[in-house]
Amino acid sequence: MKKTAPILLLSALGLASSHVSAATINKSLCVGSLSKTLSGQSVRFWGYYDCSGGMGGGGMMGGGTVPGPVIEIGAGDTLNLTLNVNMMTPQEMSPYNGHTVHLHGADVQTDEDGVPETNGNRVTGDTYTWAPSAGHEGSYPYHCHVHTVKHLEMGMYSAIIVRPRDGSGNFMNRLNQDAATAYDYSQVYVLSTVDPAYHTATGDSTVFADYNPQYFLLSGKEGKTTGAPAMTLAAAKNKKVALRLIGMHSTNSTFQIKDTGGNLKPFTVYIRDGRALPTPKTVTSLDISPGQRADLIVALPSTSGTWYPQVVYKKLRDNAAYATVYGKITF
Amino acid sequence: MLKKLGLTVFLLLGHGAADAAERNFTLHIDDGDLTITGAGGTTLSIWGYGESAGLPTVPAPTLTVNEGDTVNVTVYNHHSASHNFVVQNVTNDTNPIAANSSKTYSFTAPAAGSYLYSDTLNNNINREMGLHGALIVRPADNSNTAWTGGPAYDHERIWVISDMDKPRWNDVASAGGSVDTAVYKPNYFMLNGLGGFDAMMDHNTMIMGMMDEVTLVRIVNAGQFSHSLHFHGNHFEVINVSGVRQPTPFEQWDTINVPPMSVAEVLYTVNQYGEYPMHIHTAQAETANGVYLNGGATMIMMH
Numbered sequence: 001m002k003k004t005a006p007i008l009l010l011s012a013l014g015l016a017s018s019h020v021s022a023a024t025i026n027k028s029l030c031v032g033s034l035s036k037t038l039s040g041q042s043v044r045f046w047g048y049y050d051c052s053g054g055m056g057g058g059g060m061m062g063g064g065t066v067p068g069p070v071i072e073i074g075a076g077d078t079l080n081l082t083l084n085v086n087m088m089t090p091q092e093m094s095p096y097n098g099h100t101v102h103l104h105g106a107d108v109q110t111d112e113d114g115v116p117e118t119n120g121n122r123v124t125g126d127t128y129t130w131a132p133s134a135g136h137e138g139s140y141p142y143h144c145h146v147h148t149v150k151h152l153e154m155g156m157y158s159a160i161i162v163r164p165r166d167g168s169g170n171f172m173n174r175l176n177q178d179a180a181t182a183y184d185y186s187q188v189y190v191l192s193t194v195d196p197a198y199h200t201a202t203g204d205s206t207v208f209a210d211y212n213p214q215y216f217l218l219s220g221k222e223g224k225t226t227g228a229p230a231m232t233l234a235a236a237k238n239k240k241v242a243l244r245l246i247g248m249h250s251t252n253s254t255f256q257i258k259d260t261g262g263n264l265k266p267f268t269v270y271i272r273d274g275r276a277l278p279t280p281k282t283v284t285s286l287d288i289s290p291g292q293r294a295d296l297i298v299a300l301p302s303t304s305g306t307w308y309p310q311v312v313y314k315k316l317r318d319n320a321a322y323a324t325v326y327g328k329i330t331f
Numbered sequence: 332m333l334k335k336l337g338l339t340v341f342l343l344l345g346h347g348a349a350d351a352a353e354r355n356f357t358l359h360i361d362d363g364d365l366t367i368t369g370a371g372g373t374t375l376s377i378w379g380y381g382e383s384a385g386l387p388t389v390p391a392p393t394l395t396v397n398e399g400d401t402v403n404v405t406v407y408n409h410h411s412a413s414h415n416f417v418v419q420n421v422t423n424d425t426n427p428i429a430a431n432s433s434k435t436y437s438f439t440a441p442a443a444g445s446y447l448y449s450d451t452l453n454n455n456i457n458r459e460m461g462l463h464g465a466l467i468v469r470p471a472d473n474s475n476t477a478w479t480g481g482p483a484y485d486h487e488r489i490w491v492i493s494d495m496d497k498p499r500w501n502d503v504a505s506a507g508g509s510v511d512t513a514v515y516k517p518n519y520f521m522l523n524g525l526g527g528f529d530a531m532m533d534h535n536t537m538i539m540g541m542m543d544e545v546t547l548v549r550i551v552n553a554g555q556f557s558h559s560l561h562f563h564g565n566h567f568e569v570i571n572v573s574g575v576r577q578p579t580p581f582e583q584w585d586t587i588n589v590p591p592m593s594v595a596e597v598l599y600t601v602n603q604y605g606e607y608p609m610h611i612h613t614a615q616a617e618t619a620n621g622v623y624l625n626g627g628a629t630m631i632m633m634h
Contacts, residue, residue, distance in 0.1 A: 096623070105585045107565050110605030115563065117624070118606045149617050198614070204370060208621040209518040211614040250614035252557050252588070275566060275583040289559035289588030291612035316556040316613065317515055317591070 021169030022076040022131075028052045029083050031099055031156065032064030033090040038215040038222055043196050045155035046090050048101075066155035066220045067190045067248070071142075074165040075176075078131040081142075085125040092202050096147035098123025099156065104141040104291065105274050106130045106160075114145045132162045137176035138274035139188070139244040139293045149208045153198040155220075157248040159188050162274065175242060175295045180280070181270050183242035183297055185235050189327065191288060191311055192217045193249040211250055216313045216323040223326040226260075226308050231327035238302050241329060243267075243309060244295050247288040251322060252314040255286045257298055259307050271295035300331045307331075351399035351471070354440075356392075358416065360408045360428075360450075362505065363387040365461065367519060369528035371622025375497055375519065376505030377461035378450075380416075384409060389524040390491035390553065391448070391464025398471045398479070400440040407433040414457060418448040418466050419592065420574060425451055443470045443478035444571060445489070445549035445594045454512045455555060456504050459496070463553035465489050477547055477570055482581075482598055484547035486540055492589065492627060494554035494616070495519045515555055520616045520626035527610070527619070527628035538609070538631040540601040548597050552589040558616060561586040562599060564607030564631050571596035586612060599631070607631040 030051035035042050047064025073079045083101050091097050100123055102114035108130050116123050123146055144156035164172045175181035194215035201207035215222060223230025235241055245255055257265040264284040270277060272294050286294055288311075300307070309327040314320060358380040365375045379387025384407065396402050406416045406428055413427035416434070421441050428434045450462035467489065470479040477484065494517035495501055503510050522530045530536045538546045548567070552558055568581035573593045581598070589595050610617055611627035619625030 104561070105566075107563075107585070107603075109603055110607065113563055113605075113607065115608055118608065147623050149614055149623050153614060195614070204618075204622040206518075206621040208618050208623070209615050210516050247559075247586075250612075272582060273566065273584040273586060277582055278580040279578075287588065289557065289586065289612075291559055291561040291586035292584070292588070319557075 021165050021167065022078070023074060023169065024078045024080065025073050026052070026080045027071060027082070029068065029081065029101065030063065031085070031089045034064050034066070036066065036220070038194060041196065043194060043215070044199050046151070047155045048158060051084055064155070067192070068156070068158035070158055070188050071160045072171070073132070073160060073162055074171065075132050075134045075137050075162055076165070078129065079160070080127055080129050082127040083125055085123070092147060092150065096150070096203065099144045099146050099151065100126065101128050101142050102145035103128055103130050103160065104143060105293070106132065106140055116146055134177070135276070136274050137162045137164050138271040138295050139246055140274055141246050141248055141293070143248065150198060150202065152248065153195065153250070157190070157192065159190060159244070159246045161188065161244060175270050175297070176276055178270070178276070181297065182240065184239040185233055186242035186244065187231060187233055188219065188244045188246065189231060189309070189311070190219045190246045191249045191253055193251050193313060213251060213313070213322060216325050218311060218325045218327060224323070226326050226328065229308070229326040229328035233329045235300060235329055235331045237300055237304055237331045239300050239331065241298050241300065242295065243298065245288050245293060247290050247292045249313065250290055252316055252319055253288050254312045254314065255288055255309070256284060257307055257309045259305060265298065265307055267296045267298040269294050269296045300329070304331060351401065352397065353401045353403065354396045356394050356402070356404045357382070358391065358404060358406045359384040359387070360406065360410050360414050360462065361385050361387045362410055365389045365524060367521070367526040367619055367625070369526060369619070369625050371619035371625045372526055373497060373519070373620065375495055375501050377501065378410060378457060379461040380406070380464060387461065389461035389493065391462070393465045393467055393489055394448070395467045395469065396440040397469050397473050398440055398443045401437065402440050403435055403437045405433060405435040413452060414450045414462060415452050416448060417451045418446050421446055421466070427452060440468050443468050443481070444574060445551055445596055447551050447553060447592060447594060449553060456500065456510050456512065458553060459500055459555060460504055463491065463493065465491050465549065465551045467549065477596060478576065481576070482570055483545070484598060485544040486546040487549070488536065488538060488546055489549045490522050490536065490551065492550065492552045492554050492558050493521045493524065494556050517554070517556060518620045520611065520618070522627055522629055526625040527617070528625045530629040533629070536629045538599055538601070540633060542601065542633065544601055546599045548599055550587070550589050550595045550597070552591055552593055555591050556616065557588055557590045558627060559586055559588045559612045560609060561612040562609045562631065564605065565600060565602050567597040567599040569595070569597055601631070601633045604633050
């Protein structure tokens with residue numbers, strides 16, 4: 001009896017539910033080669049793809065995407081993510097052969113961390129296990145940690161979204177168990193930059209001493225103008241939109257939301273790097289550096305319109321703008 | 332023994348806090364070399380502050396004082412060019428110390444925290460060439476807290492981050508040439524003057540601890556690039572950003588961006604066994620002239 005009361009209380013608050021309904025999620029990833037046309041130029045990439053049902057048409061034949069598949073799991077779930085590296089997998093020569101999955105920000109132990117320099121150089125396929133705790137809801141990148149300076153640049157990244165579950169085991173449309181984080185729509189914005197010279201260089205080349213990004217992406221797309229945005233969302237007025245920003249770029253960046261008149265729109269950041277902020281922050285501008293994430297909510301107004309979430313990529317030395325990449329929300 | 336003696340005196344006098352002391356430091360400016368070992372490594376021509384004449388170091392010696400101390404820093408310039416000594420947000424005398432002369436700077440140690448000192452002359456060239464270091468101000472009672480009444484820690488690490496463009500800056504400036512400061516493409520990235528291969532084994536740079544031990548990491552970016560530092564193994568608490576103490580409870584991040592000429596302080600708790608890297612997450616900053624992992628990286632270890 002003594003134990004029942006607090007459990008009931010926790011259940012009423014929705015805090016204990018994830019333990020009741022934890023799931024085990026098994027997924028397999030393969031790596032494929034692909035070309036993307038960026039500003040009219042063809043650039044070779046390597047991308048993860050979901051091959052849980054077999055290799056499919058992947059490997060050297062394609063199948064990979066940039067970013068790779070976004071994986072959703074619940075807090076309290078156990079994710080077993082198996083990377084399949086085989087003779088068809090595009091890769092570098094030794095010592096940078098093979099690939100891994102680094103669960104960035106998951107704080108898993110050395111064996112699960114996907115770092116070949118510390119895990120015994122397991123680069124020919126492995127299963128990475130992570131069981132995020134309640135309170136660790138939010139957005140996490142995953143990426144290859146072999147010769148990261150090249151493999152990350154090649155496109156081997158995407159996101160794992162850790163979501164809260166309700167008492168029945170269903171995902172809740174909240175960033176975490178806090179009811180204030182409820183949303184109606186959500187999108188993942190993966191920030192990345194491309195220096196094509198890094199895509200053709202290999203090994204310990206001096207090319208990797210000098211990063212000159214030419215293309216600027218949001219979830220794998222160039223959205224150079226508001227008329228051709230990288231991401232679009234058809235929402236409805238008075239609704240809330242969750243945006244999950246994932247920094248896989250190699251420059252500085254600033255995120256903002258503007259209306260058609262260029263006026264800044266406030267949004268509230270609830271989670272950074274997979275940890276709820278003790279005090280959520282309502283701002284009109286947020287810097288995201290390489291490796292950082294933010295989970296935020298923007299409340300749409302009561303009159304119809306179009307807003308443009310956008311990322312300005314900036315130089316590491318002086319924050320001078322390289323380019324702006326646009327998303328679009330209509331309501 | 333000295334510590335014990337100090338404690339005895341302290342108890343006998345019954346003071347609530349140690350009295351502010353006078354702290355005297357001497358720095359010598361010279362030209363010299365910085366060697367980055369291992370693949371991709373090189374010997375960079377540098378200008379630096381050193382404890383002894385003719386022995387400049389990159390970074391410069393860490394000056395450690397207590398809040399409220401009277402600090403006197405005498406700087407001898409043995410180099411052929413003019414230089415200065417400025418503690419960011421603390422001192423404001425930017426006048427040059429001419430070649431073959433000296434100057435003494437006196438100031439009261441400011442609020443407990445981490446500060447960057449550097450030569451601010453010559454359009455960033457002097458700082459880039461190696462004339463930079465850290466001033467660490469501990470609480471007045473010299474306790475292992477970030478500030479009086481602030482968070483406690485078991486270990487302390489100072490990471491002075493630097494970046495250098497060897498062909499366009501160091502080679503040119505050391506030969507007396509004119510650096511085109513509009514172009515800066517650093518090809519070396521250091522923690523405490525070490526490439527990653529050394530910094531991953533350097534006990535003054537690595538985070539090491541037993542279960543639940545807390546390390547205060549003082550990050551001082553003396554470079555010209557923003558550096559985004561990602562810690563594996565655990566999140567850290569952000570306690571100070573650009574000299575601004577953060578409110579409690581502290582935010583927990585796994586990646587922190589430290590802009591040029593700024594400082595940050597984080598608390599990292601070792602909470603699981605293993606070996607975890609800490610590295611800059613930005614393309615070329617992980618390399619030494621393109622060689623992977625000999626750039627801005629170190630290790631976090633618990634055994």
